[in-house]
């Protein structure tokens with residue numbers, strides 16, 4: 001691995017720098033431990049990326065070009081050191097340096113704690129997009145929050161999920177970040193709106209009663225094989241010094257004091273919900289804090305570069321990663337109206353040409369709404385501006401559909417059925433010049449089911465950009481052996497041009513290549529098996545099918561359907577004397593939101609089933625079930641290269657895209673999946689023979705609902721399903737304690753099986769049987785696996801970014 005280097009590498013200077021950083025940690029090369037060496041390495045490398053970051057930031061060509069500002073409450077970046085070494089083209093050089101100090105580079109890299117500043121796919125997508133922006137040198141800034149605690153760390157106690165805080169920077173700080181006090185912002189909350197008379201005009205101005213400082217921390221996003229480094233700018237909430245107390249209005253003093261205590265808590269912790277809106281005040285405070293600081297910084301950059309306000313859409317575009325940063329729209333309006341004294345029409349013209357919005361879900365429980373009274377209290381001026389936006393918008397609706405009150409009701413930003421709520425998605429669609437879904441099917445459903453009236457009102461505004469993944473982290477870095485094998489055949493340019501992998505297809509039936517490809521897979525399986533042995537003390541057979549489901553725990557993702565299949569295999573192994581199956585290890589990894597009781601019950605059930613099966617001597621090594629705790633990016637980097645089968649089994653219509661599906665296919669796993677999200681497009685690329693599609697599609701789901709769905713019919717008609725479900729009620733998996741797994745049983749029986757697990761069970765079993773038999777034909781399997789790697793080049797996030805650039809953002813690359 002020797003991509004071209006951006007800077008001449010001076011080995012002895014670098015060694016001196018590392019020793020210097022050891023000194024700053026109070027260590028010498030003699031007393032330093034592994035962790036000290038890792039920190040010294042990170043800090044020594046960060047000197048280079050920081051100087052490239054500052055140089056990029058000061059590049060006049062970039063100031064004169066258009067930039068994208070990616071606003072996201074989550075950036076699930078994962079460890080930076082290994083990846084940055086690859087981007088910097090220094091991996092081998094640093095491995096040599098580190099070995100001269102007596103260490104292995106991979107061991108040192110293991111010292112880094114993952115910055116888990118996101119929940120799942122949405123946050124990881126933001127990280128892949130930053131990587132692809134930098135690789136292709138499209139000017140960009142990522143804006144996020146500097147959570148003191150990332151996503152909780154997960155462990156199991158008697159099979160039940162336990163959560164512990166994730167102090168990812170403790171205790172020495174994170175070597176890659178740099179604080180930028182000169183760029184700090186101040187953000188207001190609460191207070192009132194003052195009416196100011198000024199030479200015959202009245203204007204309105206917000207007088208907040210609480211101010212919180214937003215301190216930016218920059219993480220370097222290093223462009224692959226380029227010296228372009230963009231900032232991922234994360235805002236930390238800090239209480240202002242007591243001297244600012246005079247800003248407090250008397251009447252609000254007590255409340256402001258209480259809020260001041262909250263100030264230090266503002267960015268303490270990431271909300272651990274995925275695809276779910278919990279509606280907590282502190283969360284809205286985080287959202288506004290993030291938006292206000294980011295909008296402030298964007299305007300500062302724009303004005304510092306000497307551009308007129310009116311030209312903002314020519315130089316800056318703001319991408320809203322889901323509705324979480326929606327409040328940036330009224331915030332920009334407020335600044336333009338109240339601080340720069342623009343007219344409404346001028347301000348709206350600027351704002352509505354600046355924002356674009358990505359929708360990541362159709363799940364009703366994930367669509368954010370905020371209580372109008374809560375918002376009016378926390379952000380009184382923004383609430384006024386939202387009313388005005390809505391008032392003008394509803395006039396357009398009335399003009400388009402005269403007298404149609406229902407249209408007004410569904411399109412209004414305010415939901416007035418019951419407690420009055422602000423619908424953030426509606427505000428986004430109204431205030432953005434482009435809206436996109438994240439896979440072809442999803443974008444169609446956004447138009448057809450979620451926003452049909454908006455699509456009629458604004459034809460062409462709703463578009464599709466299919467998600468992608470960065471090939472640097474998800475192939476080159478995490479699967480070095482496969483990367484080397486590919487480069488041997490097609491050269492080493494593919495990490496920046498993933499469509500070139502197609503050239504691998506010609507080797508799909510080449511015996512020697514098949515052998516080499518499967519040998520790599522086997523080594524990756526061994527690496528995972530070793531991890532499992534060390535950490536979980538379970539011995540695995542690497543000849544078995546490694547069947548993998550890794551993603552957040554959610555009913556719609558149907559880990560419990562997978563569990564039912566596992567139980568059915570166990571049942572047959574025990575009860576059918578002639579049952580023969582290809583050995584299989586079923587891997588799960590998933591965190592459940594701490595407040596999501598059923599998700600936790602499913603985790604508990606999987607753990608109990610695993611315990612029973614893994615310790616039943618009748619099963620031998622035919623079947624093992626492994627739940628890997630504390631799923632995170634660095635764990636994914638070990639699991640994904642080892643997967644034979646990728647489980648993408650959401651109920652059709654529910655998974656907007658999925659991106660784990662892309663990662664596993666790229667690493668040569670075959671997908672078993674429904675016609676949902678990006679599975680549809682993966683099938684288009686790899687062909688029907690190289691994917692296992694099962695179950696109801698969106699139309700089938702709708703038809704079944706229409707007709708009336710009765711899970712108990714499935715239960716009574718399918719003996720294997722019934723037997724599997726019944727074992728959740730007795731004490732098969734919880735010896736001496738029958739009934740502990742009843743919540744999972746009830747979820748698909750008494751609760752009506754909202755995600756149709758039982759309806760899809762039979763076809764899921766059929767697809768797995770096909771996998772079982774295909775895997776035995778190792779030539780056939782190798783052929784299919786190679787074609788998966790070869791044919792998924794489309795899913796590079798470089799392509800996703802080019803789609804955004806061409807169809808939405810209109811950026812030009814600035815090569816440095």
Ligand code: GPK
Nearest residue numbers: 120121122275360361655656657658
């Ligand atoms: C969607 F709405 C949300 C959310 O709150 N969190 C999240 O991770 C995911 N997502 C979708 O569930 C995935 O299908 C999709 O691939 C991913 O966002 C990125 O678009």
